Amino acid sequence: MPNRSCVCWSPNCGNRSPSRLPEPIQPGKQVMTSGKLKTTEPGGAFPLRPDMTVRQVAMDYPACREIFERYGEPADRPLPFGHLELLTHFARRRGVPLRQLLTELSQAAGVPVDWEAPRAEHLHRPFITSALVLTLTLGAGWGMLLLFAIAWGNSWQAVSPGMVVAHGATQLWGFVALFVVGITLRYLPSVTGRTRSGYLLRHGLLLMFWLGVLGGFVWALFPSALPWMGVASGVAFTIAASYYMAFVVRQLAFLPLPLWGWPVLASAMWMLLWAIAELALRSYFRHDGPDHFRQSDRQLLMELALFGFALNAIYGFGQRLLPGMTGTRTPTWQAIRVGVAVHNAGVLARGLAHLGFGAVAAWVGAAGLAAGGLLFVWAMHGYRRTRPTDPRPEIGPESLRYYVQLAFAWLVIAFLLLVAGETVWGVRGQAIPSAYLGAVRHALTVGFLTTLIVGVAQRLLPILDHRLLRWPRLVLPILALVGSGNILRVGLEFGTLASDAVFAWLPVSGVLEVGGLVLFSVNVLATMYFSPERAVRSGHITLRTSVATLLAEFPDLEDALFAWGVKYLGRVRSVPRELTLGSLCRSEGLDPEQILQRIRDWLKSCSPT
Numbered sequence: 001m002p003n004r005s006c007v008c009w010s011p012n013c014g015n016r017s018p019s020r021l022p023e024p025i026q027p028g029k030q031v032m033t034s035g036k037l038k039t040t041e042p043g044g045a046f047p048l049r050p051d052m053t054v055r056q057v058a059m060d061y062p063a064c065r066e067i068f069e070r071y072g073e074p075a076d077r078p079l080p081f082g083h084l085e086l087l088t089h090f091a092r093r094r095g096v097p098l099r100q101l102l103t104e105l106s107q108a109a110g111v112p113v114d115w116e117a118p119r120a121e122h123l124h125r126p127f128i129t130s131a132l133v134l135t136l137t138l139g140a141g142w143g144m145l146l147l148f149a150i151a152w153g154n155s156w157q158a159v160s161p162g163m164v165v166a167h168g169a170t171q172l173w174g175f176v177a178l179f180v181v182g183i184t185l186r187y188l189p190s191v192t193g194r195t196r197s198g199y200l201l202r203h204g205l206l207l208m209f210w211l212g213v214l215g216g217f218v219w220a221l222f223p224s225a226l227p228w229m230g231v232a233s234g235v236a237f238t239i240a241a242s243y244y245m246a247f248v249v250r251q252l253a254f255l256p257l258p259l260w261g262w263p264v265l266a267s268a269m270w271m272l273l274w275a276i277a278e279l280a281l282r283s284y285f286r287h288d289g290p291d292h293f294r295q296s297d298r299q300l301l302m303e304l305a306l307f308g309f310a311l312n313a314i315y316g317f318g319q320r321l322l323p324g325m326t327g328t329r330t331p332t333w334q335a336i337r338v339g340v341a342v343h344n345a346g347v348l349a350r351g352l353a354h355l356g357f358g359a360v361a362a363w364v365g366a367a368g369l370a371a372g373g374l375l376f377v378w379a380m381h382g383y384r385r386t387r388p389t390d391p392r393p394e395i396g397p398e399s400l401r402y403y404v405q406l407a408f409a410w411l412v413i414a415f416l417l418l419v420a421g422e423t424v425w426g427v428r429g430q431a432i433p434s435a436y437l438g439a440v441r442h443a444l445t446v447g448f449l450t451t452l453i454v455g456v457a458q459r460l461l462p463i464l465d466h467r468l469l470r471w472p473r474l475v476l477p478i479l480a481l482v483g484s485g486n487i488l489r490v491g492l493e494f495g496t497l498a499s500d501a502v503f504a505w506l507p508v509s510g511v512l513e514v515g516g517l518v519l520f521s522v523n524v525l526a527t528m529y530f531s532p533e534r535a536v537r538s539g540h541i542t543l544r545t546s547v548a549t550l551l552a553e554f555p556d557l558e559d560a561l562f563a564w565g566v567k568y569l570g571r572v573r574s575v576p577r578e579l580t581l582g583s584l585c586r587s588e589g590l591d592p593e594q595i596l597q598r599i600r601d602w603l604k605s606c607s608p609t
Contacts (some may be wrong), residue, residue, distance in 0.1 A: 008080055025063040027104045047114040048106055050098060051121075054090050055082030056573040061109035071096055079562055079570050083555040084548070088118075093555070120186075120196050124464060125528050126206055127182025128457070132521040134174035140218050140499065140517055143167045144510035146416060154503045156434060156496070164497075165290035166220035171445065172305040174213040177271070179453055180313045181205070181244055184264075186464055187317070188251045192323060197247055205243050212236035212335050219282070225291025230286045232278030241275035244268055259333055263316035263340045266415055270296030270308025270347065277301055295431070300354040307347045307369055314452060315376055325459055326401045328381040335379035343372025359429060363422040370415035377408045393544055396459045397472045399479070403455020406483055414440055439493035454482060454520050463522050466577035468544060470526035485512030541599055543582030548575040550599075560602055565590055600606045 018087035048057065054073060058065045058081050067083075069075055070095045074084060083090070085468045087105075091098040102113045135141070144169060150158045189196040197205075205574050215233030219226055248268040276299060285292050317332060346368025353362035382404050417440045436523045458478075462469045471474075495502035530544055536553045551558050553571075566588055571576075581599075585592040 001132040010105040010234045012501065043110045046086075047112045047341075048102060048109060049114050049117040050084055050088050050102060051118050053082065053084050053086055053574040055080060055084055057087065057105060058082040059573055060284040061105070061111070063110075064105045066102050067101075071101070077559060079558065082158070083558055084551045084569065084572070084575055086552050087361040098498045116199070118198070119367035122465070122528075123202055123463075124182040124186035124390075126203070127178050127185070127209075128524065128528065130206060130210065130463065131182070132180035132517075132525065134170055134178070134213055135517060135609075136514070136521060136595050138213070139170040139175050140510075140514050141169065143552055144353045144507065144514050147263045147506045147510040148291070151503050151506050154420075154500050155567055156438075160291055161225060161293065161298075162220045162223070162289050162291040168298075168302065169220070170213055171211065172302070172310075173216075175232075176305070176310050176449060176453070178206075178209055179457070180267075180310065181209075181240075183317070183460065183464075184244075184313075185247070187460075188248070189515065191576075192255065193250045194251045199592065201243065205240055207241035208236045209245075211242065212276075216278075216282070219286075220290050221293075222283070222370035224287060227286040230282035230289070231279070234275070234282040237275040238279050241268075244273045251441055259337060260319040263312040263344075265316075266344055267309050267312035267316060270312060274309055277304060283413065295356045295434075299437075300351060302441065303347070303350050303354070304333045306441075306449070307343070307350065310449055311343065311373075312340075315343065315372075318376075318380065321456060321460060322382065322404055325396070325456065325491055326380075326404050328383050328384055335375045339372045339375030341372075342368050344361055346370075346372060351377070359422070363419075363488065363515045366415070366418045366422045369420050373411050375416045377412060380408075381410045387512055393468050393472070393580055394460065394583060396469060397475045399475050400455050400459050402476075403451055403458075403479055406479070407448045407455065410443050410451065410486070414443035417443065423468060433497060435493050439490045442486065442489050442493065444464075446482070447490065449480055450513075450517075451479075451486070454478060454516070458520070462527055464580070467527065467532060467546065468531055468578070468580070469523065471523050474519050478516045480518065481512050481516030485509045485516065487510065527574070539600075541581070541596065541603070543580060543585075543596060545581050545585050546577055547581055548577040550581065551575065555575045555604070555608065557599065557602060560598075561595075564598060565596060566595070 026298060039365060046060075048061075052355065056066055068082060068090075071090075073090075075081060078327070085093075087101065088098060090096075092100045102115075128219040132336065142163075146159050146163055150156060185197055185202055188194075193353055212233045215229045221235060223230060245268040252265055255261075257265070281301070282295060290298075315336070319336060323329075346365045349361045349368060351367030353359070353365055376487075412563060418438075421436055421440065426433075427433045458469055458475060477573050489506070492502050492506050492509060532549045533553060536545060536549050539548065558569055566584065569590055581596065582592045582602060585595045
């Protein structure tokens with residue numbers, strides 16, 4: 001019987017007994033595999049991929065077995081035919097050009113080759129890397145320098161509004177939007193089974209983001225010298241938002257739209273409206289720059305970005321991602337449905353208020369946002385863990401759930417502060433103090449949004465890259481730095497309403513937050529770009545080593561592991577790339593340290609073929 005304790009994390013792992021093959025699939029039909037909709041080829045099977053294993057191809061397409069045998073794959077092993085070795089590694093080990101091997105297999109199997117699949121698994125990386133570079137330089141990094149200038153001048157007026165707008169636009173477009181778009185391009189097709197974006201299109205999209213952010217930053221500082229750059233950056237954002245909207249619609253159209261799909265679709269719509277508003281303002285003030293934006297203009301852009309785009313994306317994707325991080329029970333779907341509707345009504349009311357429809361609309365919008373946020377937090381049960389702690393490293397550090405809980409707390413605090421501000425000042429026709437709005441804005445952008453992005457990224461990016469978080473011990477220090485910096489910043493902004501002496505402490509909050517973002521960037525970049533194959537080739541094997549990587553580099557080790565009692569290897573077609581040696585041994589009831597030592601001894605005594 002299959003070992004049920006060994007969980008499969010990969011959609012292609014084939015974690016089942018060879019005697020229990022999938023039922024025949026009708027050609028051209030959409031089928032559900034591992035929770036994903038896929039469309040079969042005319043022959044009734046799926047395309048070949050370079051990252052499939054020899055055994056997986058041999059079992060799914062028996063006609064390919066003769067090709068593998070011709071290239072030296074043994075047929076007299078105690079295990080099912082075919083090593084648990086990727087086709088890329090098999091071709092390299094046997095000295096066969098990969099394209100030649102896959103062409104022969106494709107002809108024998110009667111299915112095409114999906115050459116783009118391995119590269120598409122990493123399509124999010126340029127977006128995430130760009131987001132980190134931009135936030136550490138022109139976003140949070142520039143914001144920290146502005147805090148030093150404000151502290152030196154002992155006043156918010158020590159820096160121009162244009163400098164602040166340049167910082168804010170970089171954080172929203174260059175960090176938040178790039179992160180969300182990159183994850184969406186990678187994650188959404190894996191859920192819907194629809195065609196992923198093309199290589200040139202997604203790199204063109206990334207280019208538009210870079211042009212928009214860099215062009216807008218330079219224009220904000222030198223509008224009179226480069227008025228055309230403001231318009232060009234707005235056009236770039238509008239093109240990027242239009243493509244993103246088309247991509248989301250194409251992914252979700254003609255499907256029974258799930259509950260999480262509605263806010264994702266709304267997020268794309270609000271992003272397009274945000275880009276159009278940016279283009280309109282940058283065109284109108286192209287010679288004067290953002291220094292001449294009205295307070296309502298800046299608020300409109302910020303709220304379209306935060307409330308319209310970012311929160312809808314979180315309310316959508318969060319339904320699928322957050323329960324697994326927090327270990328909570330199934331969300332209350334009806335409360336989420338109502339909360340999303342109320343939230344978007346609030347965004348609309350706030351937008352109308354900034355366009356001149358009065359203080360009542362602003363208060364109603366704030367109340368709608370607060371009600372929607374409270375309903376979402378309650379419906380997600382983020383503070384009531386119901387599932388036991390899982391010690392396996394593949395699940396991710398237990399402390400990641402604290403990010404979600406802290407972010408939820410700041411979301412509630414920020415919305416309550418917004419409603420209070422509109423009640424005390426707004427409905428009486430008075431302008432809410434800039435420092436008060438700044439505190440609310442920071443509670444949302446850093447307290448909620450950045451905290452949640454940083455936490456979710458340290459769980460989701462390892463999943464998308466099929467590997468472990470590089471340095472799990474950095475999770476709590478990152479949370480401490482970002483969390484303490486945000487608490488200090490929000491408190492100090494309120495403090496400036498009472499005393500000018502508080503300004504001197506503002507840079508401390510910026511240093512803490514940027515320090516947390518630096519550690520976070522190092523951790524996720526190392527996770528994405530560190531090569532586990534190189535470590536395995538050098539003989540650095542630990543209990544956290546990926547079993548799939550180990551078998552790919554040393555395929556003959558598979559027979560030895562099977563002889564030592566790892567019977568799991570005889571039941572599967574491929575091994576999930578996240579599965580570690582320690583977890584596999586424990587699931588088989590074996591002593592992990594003993595197996596590890598045996599592997600090290602085997603590597604010393606045997607030369608890989």
